[in-house]
Amino acid sequence: MKVALSWLREFVDLPQDISSLVREMDDLGLVIEGVEHVGEGLEQVVIARIDEIRAIEGADRIRHVIVDAGNGPVEIVCGATNFALGDFVPLAPVGAVLPGGFEIALRKMRGVVSNGMLCSGKELGLGDDHSGLMLLTHKPGIAPGQRLIDVLSLESDVVLDISPEGNRPDAWSVVGIARDLAARFQTPLRDPARPGSDTGAMGGARASIQSPELCGALLVAELSGVVVTSSPSTIARRLEMAGMRSINNVVDASNYVMLERGQPTHPYDAAAVAGQHIGVRRAVDGESLETLDGVTRVLGRAGRGWGDTGIDCVITDGNDAVIGIAGVMGGASSEIRDATTNVLLEVAFFDPMTIARTSKRLGLRSEASHRFERGVDFANALTATARFVEILSLSCPDLVWVATQRSEGLLPELPAITVSEQDVERLLGTAIPADEIARILSALHFSVTIHGASVSVTAPASRLDIRSGVAGRADVIEEIARVYGYGRLARRVPTWSQPGGLNVAQRFRRTVRASATGMGWLEAWTPSLISDEDFSVVAPEGTAVRVTNPLASQESIMRTSMLVGLTDAWASNADRGHGEVALFEMGVVATHPSDTSIQRESAGGVGGASRLRLPVETSVLSAVLGREGDDARVAVASVAALAERWGLAEYEVRSAPGLPGWHPTRMAEIIDCGTGTVFGYVGEVDPEVVAQRSTRVIPGQRLGFLQIDLNVLSNTQKVLRRPLLTPVPSRFPSVIFDLSLLAPKLVSASVIQRALRSSSPLVESATLFDTFSGGALSDDIRSVTFAIRLSSDERTLNEDEVLIARGQLLAAAAAAGAELRL
Amino acid sequence: MVDVSLDNLDAVVAQCVGAISDASSLDSLLSLEAEMVGKRSPFTALQKSLGSLSPDERKSAGAQLQAARQRVEEAFATRRTSLAAEHRIAVLEADRLDLGDVVSARVRVPVRAGHPGIISLTQESLEDTFVGMGFVVADGPEIETDWYNFEALNIPPAHPARGMWDTFYLDIGEPETVLLRTHTSPTQIHLMEEAVAQGTLPLHAVMPGRCYRRDTPDARHLASFHQIEGLVVDEGITFADLAGTIETFTRAFFGPDITSRLRPAYFPFTEPSAEFEITCTICRGAGCRTCSQTGWIELGGCGMVDPAVFAAVGIDTDRYSGFAFGFGIDRCAQMRHGIADMRAITENDVRFLELFS
């Protein structure tokens, strides 16, 4: 909130140096977002009387004006026309620097010299009016040559833009901020308000609370002798400095009291309130009201989300008709009009949660609702009323506070809390003596009793954020720490005996990232939320994990795959001429609970009392390979290199029907041979998808793609690793030869490879080295060539042993469906 | 093609449809189309001849002709779709590759240095710093419930404090129950629940991860961002330990000349709460534009775990106390590398990705 420093100074003595004040306020949690100096630059502006007005030949937009500013005639060229002879207006003489830094210079227009500028309110930084000159003719005692700041009693001022901690109910008022400062500077808090009271008459109005749980207290002040007019300039100026527009003296007085005391009030035109009766009750489902902003609001309807059962608190008249939404916005029918002479002023305490829900559901946030949501100081309702009367009296000399009607509801209980020196030290790690604790808390208007090393306190009604019990004790200790100064509290580096570290999955993720960068890939970052269109590319049959309230439709579904994101990331680079790149990403993809057999349940709903089925999250590694020559082959070879680095025992790449978005005939599953677990996919992006995403695809450009499920992969029960105990390679020479086999295309090379590897203990390795089809071979057969290495740990192999092993290799191959190519 | 008259419309249509479904390629379909429904087709000729009929006759004949023509055009559309699909299948079939037969040893790829992303790089070095200080690292889900993201953290339904986080809700369960986590704090609740259930308190953990806020991205904020959060629950933990931990981390991560200070703040899940600021890393405290001449920049929030949070997870506050802190990984990265516009991170420009190692 924005507050004029002069306003704060009415309540508390403050240091002259603004920057040290700002520092202290920051340190109290009253964060200063901005400091604005106002009213400076007006010292040289003087009052001038219009003595002569002449036309300038050939100019119809400007006139030649002769004024007297105390030292005889001054010639001015002026574009405004809203003045006449004898009017008094502000003159900025040559050399004056106006707010905003505009310096007045001698000017010559159409041959006429202008010795200064006659000013509008806006040009002087005094309001928004720029329709014409500021007219001061009717100011009593006005004379040429007087200083404008004296005439308007304009002190230069400083506006502090304060952002208090979100939960503080008291800090959204001048008095609350002043109270904090008085506590910090150990200086008294003053109250400039004069205590007042009504005439003691019975009065004719009525106040009644029908829903005591929604309204803790209602006070209705009956005021007569009201004249609706403009506010005194000091009042209007303070409101304007606080960022509020001056409307009329009655509305302004209400706003002034709200800013100063934190208590919103609502003035009604008494003549428009049936039966002079202000009632408070719960809205009936479907009831409606046209609010001040001209919108008809339907009330009492349950809103979205838990906790909003549609309880709205409304203000009613003597006919039980709704005339306002309590604490949020008044109705159009009973607002203050120019002819209003009698006012009913509503001063109330409304249930904070009710106001919060109503204003959220209706999307109506007002300065009043903001304060009611946090809980207003119900102990000072009468003080706020008296202050309203005092402020309004400034412009209504005949104002009478006739009577006050009250009704009681259920007010929150003010918690009583005991805080000991030990409690404070146990939470803060700093010892603060009981008398210091007591001093701080009484300065914050807690009621305080000291018993030795303990202090018993009751929170003031201005601090409804203070809870009861253990939590309340923490709240009170925070208040002590805040005023004491966080910077003065002790620091200690804690130690404990448990070691820190990463777990297996986290360490494995680091290995994965390191190996991916080792492949020459760059790590990318693509959005987790994708569009409907993209979702239909990767999961046309899938159930979307959909965002209820997306910011933009292209980010409305949780991704099930990184395929579109990475393809787009590649395409945006390709379109810039940087397509020679392989990109990878590690992150989470989600599957809707109805699309998976895996159960993920979690507590949710009010009190965590419901069991909710949640989407299953999978951590994946995906890569798109878009360099020249990249394709499914490169992707498969990359998987081989990664598997090697990850220490996988044995896996198979097995062609599989394409997943959506993938190239349908160039795709395979990656399967752990020991457990049969599928832990990834490898292949290419569907060429149609590539063509749609990039404007500059080179013909024949393929995008290799792979996707590894890191959840499964880091589970060493599902994806087996090479044993830790590894035999040392044989010291004796290996026998190396090729074995060309013919095998049906249906038989995977890796099946044959595995058969060869386990055919004889002498087999050191069997590596696929070439494949060939076509030529004389029939369509369903291809040739696969393996490089075989045989060796023994004990000796150099002789010819017989090699022959026997070769026979075993061929037998194993035959069992797998492959025969020697002759 | 025979002449079309109103008498033989059905027969002609049947003949056309037959020919269309026999068309074996997209090219032949195109020439059939010109012949059957093009400008010089008998259909068009008949259309022109209708001018000689009476208005009533013309109307009914026109409708008949239109219907017939439409049937032919529909046949074209159907055939075109199926031929395109066949064409795609044929192309893909010709492209078929048995990935089981790939000879990895024959694959050659260009040599180029890879680079980790700036966020993971920063995250890993933050993790390392905290691991060195005795913290373990914990992960948590990105999709959470209102209970974990809010209520267990002392933010009840409709509480004004929920407005501090602009939340993306998901269309799952009752409205506003399932959401994308707005901070990593729900992981704290999971950790504490687990530790209570298994009797494994104390806890000293940091929790990094991706979070989401319904916020229009700008130079300083992205709608999804990364946070790291710390939690210590142990016997005898005080605000002094929190301040000391923040200070140790600040010096270890940003350098020995960077220090920290705490300012009062409000978070529902901590009490007392603080914002922590560190010496401006740009001007090293001298004052500059980035720090609005104050020499300090805000990094994150922290505080002593609120008793209400301990109550939600069943931790005995007579025995244990704790502190928590959290800040943006993205913001750390931004400060460390002086990145003017955070949106660069989501753009994946190779020239940017290659800068970090």
Ligand SMILES: [Zn+2]
């Ligand atoms: Zn700086």
